[in-house]
Amino acid sequence: MLNRVRSANPSQIYGTLWSNGQVWLVNQAGIQIGPGGMVDTAGFVASTLNVNAADFLAGRLNFLATPGAGDVVNQGTITTPSGGFVYLVGSNVSNEGIIHTPQGETLLAAGKTVNLVDTATPGVKVEITGAEGNATNLGTITAEAGRIGIAGVLVKNSGTLNASSVVSEGGRVFLKATGDTYVEGSGRIEATGTKGGRVEVLGDRVAVTDNALIDASGANGGGTILVGGDYQGKNADIQNARFTYFGPNATLKADATDNGNGGKVILWADDTTRAYGTISARGGDNGGNGGFVETSGHNYLDVAGVRVDTRGPNGVGSWLLDPTDISITAGAAGGAPFTGSLFDNGGGMSSTLTDGDINSPLVTTTVTLRTTSSGGGKGDILVKNGVAIDNNLGIARTLSLEADRNITFGDTAGGFKLNF
Numbered sequence: 001m002l003n004r005v006r007s008a009n010p011s012q013i014y015g016t017l018w019s020n021g022q023v024w025l026v027n028q029a030g031i032q033i034g035p036g037g038m039v040d041t042a043g044f045v046a047s048t049l050n051v052n053a054a055d056f057l058a059g060r061l062n063f064l065a066t067p068g069a070g071d072v073v074n075q076g077t078i079t080t081p082s083g084g085f086v087y088l089v090g091s092n093v094s095n096e097g098i099i100h101t102p103q104g105e106t107l108l109a110a111g112k113t114v115n116l117v118d119t120a121t122p123g124v125k126v127e128i129t130g131a132e133g134n135a136t137n138l139g140t141i142t143a144e145a146g147r148i149g150i151a152g153v154l155v156k157n158s159g160t161l162n163a164s165s166v167v168s169e170g171g172r173v174f175l176k177a178t179g180d181t182y183v184e185g186s187g188r189i190e191a192t193g194t195k196g197g198r199v200e201v202l203g204d205r206v207a208v209t210d211n212a213l214i215d216a217s218g219a220n221g222g223g224t225i226l227v228g229g230d231y232q233g234k235n236a237d238i239q240n241a242r243f244t245y246f247g248p249n250a251t252l253k254a255d256a257t258d259n260g261n262g263g264k265v266i267l268w269a270d271d272t273t274r275a276y277g278t279i280s281a282r283g284g285d286n287g288g289n290g291g292f293v294e295t296s297g298h299n300y301l302d303v304a305g306v307r308v309d310t311r312g313p314n315g316v317g318s319w320l321l322d323p324t325d326i327s328i329t330a331g332a333a334g335g336a337p338f339t340g341s342l343f344d345n346g347g348g349m350s351s352t353l354t355d356g357d358i359n360s361p362l363v364t365t366t367v368t369l370r371t372t373s374s375g376g377g378k379g380d381i382l383v384k385n386g387v388a389i390d391n392n393l394g395i396a397r398t399l400s401l402e403a404d405r406n407i408t409f410g411d412t413a414g415g416f417k418l419n420f
Helices: 053-058 355-362
Strands: 002-004 011-013 016-018 022-026 031-033 038-040 043-047 061-063 071-074 077-079 085-090 092-095 098-100 105-110 113-117 125-129 134-137 140-142 147-152 154-157 160-162 172-177 180-183 188-190 198-202 205-208 213-215 224-227 243-246 251-253 264-269 272-275 278-280 292-297 300-302 307-309 318-321 326-329 351-354 366-370 381-383 388-390 399-402 407-409 417-419
Touching (some): 043 071, 071 085, 085 092, 105 113, 105 125, 105 134, 134 147, 147 160, 154 172, 172 180, 180 198, 198 205, 224 251, 243 264, 264 272, 292 300, 300 351, 307 355, 326 355, 351 355
Parallel strands (some): 011 031, 016 038, 022 043, 031 071, 038 077, 071 092, 077 098, 085 105, 092 134, 098 140, 105 147, 134 154, 147 172, 160 188, 172 198, 180 205, 188 213, 198 224, 205 243, 213 251, 224 264, 251 278, 264 292, 272 300, 278 307, 292 318, 326 381, 381 407, 388 417
Antiparallel strands (some): 061 113
């Protein structure tokens, strides 16, 4: 049912809207589900962008530019039965309440135009145009083993996005912005299950800050977390960030919690990545190998104090760092805290890693430093004097140095120590 409101006043729902079918509500002046408002339908679309009647009848999810389009705000509760959907679409979209679509899909999308392509597949594509459009979640969105998406020019999550399942594989959550994407405050994104699901946090500039948590763990295997891009930025289907920031109190988890292999966690940026938080891709306590972690800024990488754990009872996993140039210096893990703005670039500097930041993760993971000569660097690795890499742990670990050009040990007369 397509309900088109032609009024200068926004639609406001403070009572109960119930239907055993789908309800589409279109009002360019704005749509608000107020505190205490309840929507319970098989599927619900609220849009302040125009919907062409022919597209609606053909099942095409095209939302068209509308001059003066208002905002869509949910402060109440929206629910569907299993397999249902909720799409909130407008110039700006905000969820401050509760949305529940078990085994279904919830999408918040903001922009001048919005086109949803093939929503029935895990690879749903959201196309947005326009220079403005904020999509924000401050509340709770739950889609057990389903899909949750937030897309816009600016995307923020400081609430809870939960696509977890206790009986099946975790679902999929994606945040995607043509501008900035933030997971901030005590924001949580969860896609846990018998096997971990998939979480994508993408944008031109991406930040996971404060006490934010992203968890794609699973009893029988960890899932996938992509922040700013996929492996080495080479997946053409995944948007690459220019800048990625991962704060010191934030956490990314793709663990196997019982018996299985750890998952995959990627932090990527075409320019600068700053990663300071906690990352784990552990194998299960009762069997399994550790997973894979990549922290890479193509032009500049800073990982001072990052905690990486890919341990597993059958074998540890691996941590890849692959900027253009990198220097290893003597120093404690962490060093001086970064005090610049979230998206400061490296200013043409060579990436620097302390021996303390290598020794700490070697307890639980193998470490690979790999440089490339593309971008602004030459592909060199420099191990400075005074560096002490110590793996005298009584257990097998590997540190690999793979340079596109030169590996140099010692910058002045003096010494360094490798103890394996």
